[in-house]
Amino acid sequence: MARFALAGLALLALAGAARAEEDNSALLVDLFTKICAPKPARPSQVERIAAGLGFVSDGGPITAEMERRANIDILYMAKLIRRGERLGSMSAYFAGPDDGPSVSCTVSAVGVSADALPGLIETSLKARERIDKPSNDDNHRLASWRVGAGNGDTLEMSVWRTPPQRASININYIATKR
Template sequence: MIRFAVAGLAMLACAGAVAAEEDNSALLVDLFAKICAPKPALPSQVERVATSLGFVSDGGPITAEMERGPKIDILYMAKLIRRGERIGSMSAYFAGPDDGPSVTCTVTATGVSADALPGLIEKSLKARERADKPSNDENHRLASWRVGTGSGDTLDMSVWRTSPRRASISIGYVGYKR
């Protein structure tokens, strides 16, 4: 009887450890696919999508006046909080002419698997031609992919194998209005 009780407690402990080591790799890829992969041309587009996904910005809202004029220079940042814990963030920087600013869009998350993330990126984001990059730390994995149809856009990934297993996916592009 005591053996069963000890075995049951051990199983509960393992289940708790698995829950504590939740894998947010799919969440990170999904958020990136919804926020950055569509290559929004305006900061207000990023803000609208991020807000609908539960991201909260400490800054004020992006106004139409901020997006007008010969040049845009806007950094939008927001964080994703779930169960009282910050599990992700995003940023998008728009700089240049309002009809085609340079954009760098990044989504980060914690609790990400360094082994699972590259495969999810390739499958879900249709990324191709992966180039693993050297890192000074064996616990840090870096890679980049080509995305899009001949556009030459590059998607970059950075992921840590050590706790809190933080990772980011980033893309740079020119935000042409469609």
């Protein structure tokens, strides 16, 4: 009986270790590609995309009245929970005139590899001209890239090498109605 108990504990420990070592780098890039990279022009678009991917917001829904103002000032935040664990979060801040607000869109996750993430960003998001930025801590990696067709948009990455290995990808742009 004691053998079964020890075997069960060993399996639980292995499952926990496997989950802790799970690399969510590809998931982070995929979520960013679907939510922020298309450069949504309206907060309701971000809300619809994020909700479809499993993100849940604690705030109320974005209404048409909120988006009809001459100047928009909307912050949408949501979190992604899977298997009872908070895996990531996202935020999008829209500020400025209705016909072209500035937008800051960020997706974050835990369990991300500081070594794998830059290559995935370059491959999946067609990012170019990487600039590695200095950090005050050797466990923190910062970089930025140019993205898009000559429009000067910059994508930024921040990733920690120490557990829980938090990382975020951010893009700032001027939204245009399509």
